[in-house]
Amino acid sequence: MGEENYTKLYEISELFMENDIDEDSIEDAVIQLLKAFGEEPSRSGLIRTPGRVAQMYKELLVGYRIDPVAMVNDALFEVTYDEMVLVRDIEFYSLCEHHLLPFMGRAHVAYFPRGKVVGLSKIPRIVDLFSRRLQLQERLTRQVADFINELLDPHGVAVVVEGFHLCTMMRGVQKHEARMTTSTMLGAFRTSIATRQEFLDNISRGASPMKF
Ligand SMILES: [Zn+2]
Numbered sequence: 001m002g003e004e005n006y007t008k009l010y011e012i013s014e015l016f017m018e019n020d021i022d023e024d025s026i027e028d029a030v031i032q033l034l035k036a037f038g039e040e041p042s043r044s045g046l047i048r049t050p051g052r053v054a055q056m057y058k059e060l061l062v063g064y065r066i067d068p069v070a071m072v073n074d075a076l077f078e079v080t081y082d083e084m085v086l087v088r089d090i091e092f093y094s095l096c097e098h099h100l101l102p103f104m105g106r107a108h109v110a111y112f113p114r115g116k117v118v119g120l121s122k123i124p125r126i127v128d129l130f131s132r133r134l135q136l137q138e139r140l141t142r143q144v145a146d147f148i149n150e151l152l153d154p155h156g157v158a159v160v161v162e163g164f165h166l167c168t169m170m171r172g173v174q175k176h177e178a179r180m181t182t183s184t185m186l187g188a189f190r191t192s193i194a195t196r197q198e199f200l201d202n203i204s205r206g207a208s209p210m211k212f
Contacts, residue, residue: 156187
């Protein structure tokens with residue numbers, strides 16, 4: 001990859017790498033929350049909760065601080081292979097930015113190489129990079145597609161994400177809407193109905209319904 005590609009990849013990745021997550025402030029904020037709930041933050045069951053929550057957010061939001069170039073740079077290969085590459089049923093966990101509650105499910109990612117592929121194990125890592133943040137499912141879908149498009153310059157990229165949203169499920173509003181499907185189709189997947197259909201057939205073949 002050339003320097004100019006790096007810049008674009010970092011741009012698409014929307015990183016906040018300049019500082020570490022502020023664990024102390026998270027702890028303070030959790031204490032404030034507990035008080036606001038009417039709880040007693042010093043009771044034995046809660047005394048270590050602020051620290052645990054800070055650690056948890058550090059883990060759940062690690063996607064802002066993964067260097068995308070370091071992540072994929074050793075796994076790019078030149079190939080003559082030009083058939084569809086598909087990784088389906090990639091499990092992901094994210095946090096909805098509207099409620100800070102989890103949404104999770106699976107992602108299906110496909111592309112048509114144009115002389116370049118990325119190691120298969122990196123595709124789930126790319127999904128992690130964008131899911132371990134405060135997110136919207138629509139944006140997650142789009143970012144994964146844009147990232148692969150920029151990284152590999154393929155003939156096309158397709159990303160379908162199926163997610164269950166706890167903010168909808170737990171709050172009991174219209175439960176049938178708790179499951180959401182979003183997709184981004186670029187290049188050949190957008191212009192060719194046959195290509196798009198091949199992808200959609202592939203991801204629905206033998207698929208079991210998601211359950212939580
Ligand atoms: Zn939400």
